[in-house]
Amino acid sequence: MDISQKRRTLLKVIVLGDSGVGKTSLMNQYVYKKFSQQYKATIGADFVTKELLIDDKLITLQIWDTAGQERFHSLGPAFYRGADCCVLVYDVNIHKSFDRLNNWHDEFLQQADLDNAETFPFVLLGNKVDLDGGSSRRVTEQKAREWCASRGNIPYFETSAKEGYNVDEAFLCVAKISLDNEHVPDIYFPGISETASEAEQPRSGCAC
């Protein structure tokens, strides 16, 4: 199969969530397969890219990292422009970071200037499940899934950026639903296919 002849698709993904929930760590685990104890707080916005194959299609995921502190919210519109998917992250050990998902979700929709706000794809990640062997956990999986259901069946993944647990699976799902939502019409688009590509390890975790 000659990849070069395939149409390249750039998908823009925005990662949002409270400060310290692990947004940068998740992205770096996904793209560079590493975890550091020495990450710095994100100032402004930055992005990483990852290429993957989905249904014979070469995808470039451009994943944007943002600062978590609430007071930077006014910068939202500048960074969210042209997004294909929004990844919400919370820390399963910090209840407040879960409570604030509503704010992140609604504000994104308000600020991103979308023409498909009703159907715009989100994915929720509950991070740091490894912490303290799970005994410091404050938000149950059920509670998170209920929230996802109430928000139009948002796919949900429990992850550990530190251990690399479920990170690939989560972002593969992100890539797939971004592709479905790609705002530029794509004539090669093969339709919704559930078969995962070879580029990424297929797993049944994706609910999209």
Next chain:
Amino acid sequence: MWRDPGAPADSFYEVRPECTDVPKSRFRIKAGKTLSARKWLAAFSPEGHLDIGKTLSRIHRGGIHPSIRGEVWEFLLGCYDPKSTYEERDELRERRRSQYDTWKEECRQLFPLVGSGKFITAPVITEDGVPIQDPLVLLETNTDDGAIAPPQDNNPGGSNGTGPSSNGANVEKVTDKRVIQWLLTLHQIGLDVIRTDRTLVFYEKKENLSKLWDILAVYARIDTDVGYCQGMSDLCSPMIILLNDEADAFWCFERLMRRLRGNFRCTDSSVGVEAQLTNLASITQVIDPKLHQHLEHLGGGDYLFAFRMLMVLFRREFSFCDSLYLWEMMWALEYDPELFFIYEDADETSEKSEESKLRLKSIRHYGKFERENMKNGSKNAEEAPLPISIFLVASVLKEKSATLLQQARGLDDVVKILNDVNGNLDAKKACISALKLHKKYLKKAKKP
């Protein structure tokens, strides 16, 4: 004699051995160029009057020797008047230390972990002032080996003896809005403290982490307009490394914030730094109109891609050591001997203001950048003069101009190209270039 290649200074700011991807510093201690301890001491009269003019050009050419950095910074940032005596400064220092202690004690009354050597990384209060009783909301319990432990539930049984209530934190609902606001920032400070300069051996020590937390917490309490904003920990961290005394470090940081606090003031619709980004746009429009046009065409007319450089004064673009070198060059170039009085007078309309007006102004005691501003009369203009930091960003853009024009087809490309400069910038060259652009800007901007 052969040209002195200089001695590296990274050993003064030791990096943890396991951190291998830390950029190397370009800064070198050079005999005859870097401001040495000997030269510094020689600039004082027997009573302690400092002839700062003697040191400024050294600093902006060769930086400051790490062994005296802290005390020189105190002058550069305007903590002290160079014309004061040793005695006067000792007295002022004591006054400031006790002021800091008073503030810190007030903070401790509101939240007992202040000054305890512990701190928090999870919220302790809700927006409406209800304390969060979750036992996880805990102290940063550091293990002895210095490795950071995330907030731990020491007693997995549920309620335990280390919750906020047993620390004596307020259990009752807090009603004072300013106090709520302050309590709401404490975990944010904690979250950033554990992510600030952690590649340095210095921050393996738990007491240094809590010093950083304490200073930022006290600052957030006294500057209620700004409180705490992400990025401030990057600015505060060097002070703690350079100045042993916590109160002295606080005051140095406080003086730095006088220059920078505008960047951190946020409203619902804007972040303070955006005003400086607008200035950056005007400058670029004058000195590199093609680039400005291109950036605007890409939708980057807001210059948000330069957000981080200004917010944390290039801390992320340079190694630790090189950013200190860059800072001191900037401050030496910008130096205004009135700084001390400007800051003091803002606090209290004291009798000193008269005195300061009568001070003999010798142009020699101003930094080179500041002199240029004075020549152009911008000192008396209604607007505050543009800080050198904006010209530094402009110089980075200028250097990348060709690449940006050729390769950037979207704002994402702009961000990538500018991120590539990380660790590759030369602080000295950037300063020289910034000075040139400043001159050029003043010249061009004057013409109608």
